């Protein structure tokens with residue numbers, strides 16, 4: 001399994017990315033209410049790797065994915081794809097760029113038009129970008145179906161005639177149609193049974209090798225994210241708190257929140273639990289409209305100190321370990337204060 005080639009320029013680099021939703025109710029509200037869904041996120045994705053993003057529901061994973069594709073407009077930050085800031089492109093230039101960046105969604109049923117035949121669903125991006133037409137277009141659609149393990153004889157059928165796993169294959173074929181460089185997979189297997197999940201994950205891995213694809217793989221199911229990812233970013237309340245190679249992350253999490261997430265994996269999956277006696281995640285996730293000052297995790301962290309309440313820890317590289325952590329006292333360093341403030 002490859003780990004990012006640090007000598008290379010990243011395919012995608014995200015800097016200071018923010019998305020604040022204005023959720024102020026009523027015209028006469030005295031104060032604007034901003035929901036800080038993504039609140040200053042930085043990461044790099046290298047060619048040929050799978051970059052996983054995990055975290056509890058509502059931490060901003062999908063918003064991050066949607067911002068990368070500009071399905072949502074960011075409030076701040078840069079999205080550098082092959083060095084070019086996507087936020088500076090006109091809508092016409094961005095439409096062209098979407099050939100290179102595609103998305104696979106969680107629910108293949110609701111993302112497939114029920115009134116279109118499978119062949120038309122897969123052909124749609126090729127038609128709208130005027131890449132192919134006529135016999136060549138049909139040939140390409142049949143090839144794509146074959147590539148993702150769907151019998152070309154199913155081409156005239158409608159989405160409801162397929163199982164969940166087959167529908168996800170249709171979504172994958174459509175995402176592949178324009179030969180993208182980067183695919184954002186948002187909970188691409190979360191709605192599927194476990195056995196089907198591994199078939200789809202294996203398919204994604206094969207396609208990655210075959211077509212030199214780069215993935216951002218978003219999920220809250222740690223086993224699936226671990227299965228496919230090379231490096232994993234852990235998100236909490238709109239921020240990335242840790243980025244590490246997957247083995248490193250599971251064997252020796254450095255951020256207390258990562259520890260908590262790992263300890264929440266059911267005991268039936270012991271291979272994925274990193275250390276015995278890790279603190280379990282307790283307490284509610286604070287509101288993204290009013291995130292805690294200092295370290296956002298301090299209200300739930302068993303190691304929080306006075307400094308954590310005052311000062312926000314930046315995401316920085318742990319020397320010599322090739323990983324990033326946003327914690328004043330990452331696990332493995334001596335925790336200076338053992339007094340819990342929660």
Ligand SMILES: Nc1ncnc2c1ncn2[C@@H]1O[C@H](COP(=O)(O)OP(=O)(O)OP(=O)(O)O)[C@@H](O)[C@H]1O
Nearest residue numbers: 021035037056057058059060061062063064220288
């Ligand atoms: N269009 C929107 N308007 C207002 N708030 C939004 C909007 N979209 C998302 N949010 C809020 O932004 C935060 C992040 O949402 P997001 O969907 O990115 O989380 P997620 O990590 O993908 O969660 P899940 O694991 O449940 O998919 C949540 O608090 C969500 O309610």
Ligand code: SF4
Nearest residue numbers: 295298301308327328
């Ligand atoms: S900075 Fe402090 S509160 Fe935040 S994770 Fe680290 S020890 Fe816990």
Ligand SMILES: [Mg+2]
Nearest residue numbers: 061062063187
């Ligand atoms: Mg989501």
